[in-house]
Amino acid sequence: MNKTFRAHDSFHPRFKEISNEIEKISKELLSYGHKYDSSCFTRSLNENETVESVLCGHSDRLAIAWNFVVNPNRSHIQATKNLRVCRDCHESTKLIAMIRQCEIIVRDANRIHHFHKNGQCSCNDCF
Ligand SMILES: [Zn+2]
Numbered sequence: 794m795n796k797t798f799r800a801h802d803s804f805h806p807r808f809k810e811i812s813n814e815i816e817k818i819s820k821e822l823l824s825y826g827h828k829y830d831s832s833c834f835t836r837s838l839n840e841n842e843t844v845e846s847v848l849c850g851h852s853d854r855l856a857i858a859w860n861f862v863v864n865p866n867r868s869h870i871q872a873t874k875n876l877r878v879c880r881d882c883h884e885s886t887k888l889i890a891m892i893r894q895c896e897i898i899v900r901d902a903n904r905i906h907h908f909h910k911n912g913q914c915s916c917n918d919c920f
C-alpha cells in the first residue's frame with residue numbers, strides 16, 4: 794500500500810545541487826512567513842519524512858529549483874505538471890516569484906498559472 798508515486802528524483806545527476814537549491818528556497822519561504830500546508834496530502838508520512846520534505850519533492854518545485862541551478866538570475870521560468878498544482882505549491886510559487894523577482898508559468902492539468910513578480914497569480918487563487 795505504501796508504494797505511492799514519489800516525485801523525488803534522486804537519480805538526477807545534479808540532484809545534490811537541486812536539493813541544495815530547494816533547501817535555500819525553502820528557507821527564503823519560511824523567512825517570508827510561509828507555512829507548509831499538509832492539507833493536500835493523500836497519504837500519511839513515512840518515518841523519515843517531514844511535511845516540508847514531501848512538499849518540496851513535488852515536480853513543479855523540482856523544475857523551478859532546477860531552473861535556478863542552471864541560471865540563478867533567471868527572470869522567467871516555465872514548468873509543466875501533469876497533475877493539478879497543490880495549494881502549498883501554489884502559495885510558495887507566488888512567494889518565490891516575488892522573492893526572486895522571476896515570472897513563473899506553471900501549466901498544470903487544469904489551466905496555466907502565471908505567477909507575477911508582485912506575488913499574484915493569474916488564476917486569482919481560484920483553482
Ligand atoms: Zn505541491
Ligand SMILES: [Zn+2]
Binds near residue numbers: 907
Ligand atoms: Zn494560480
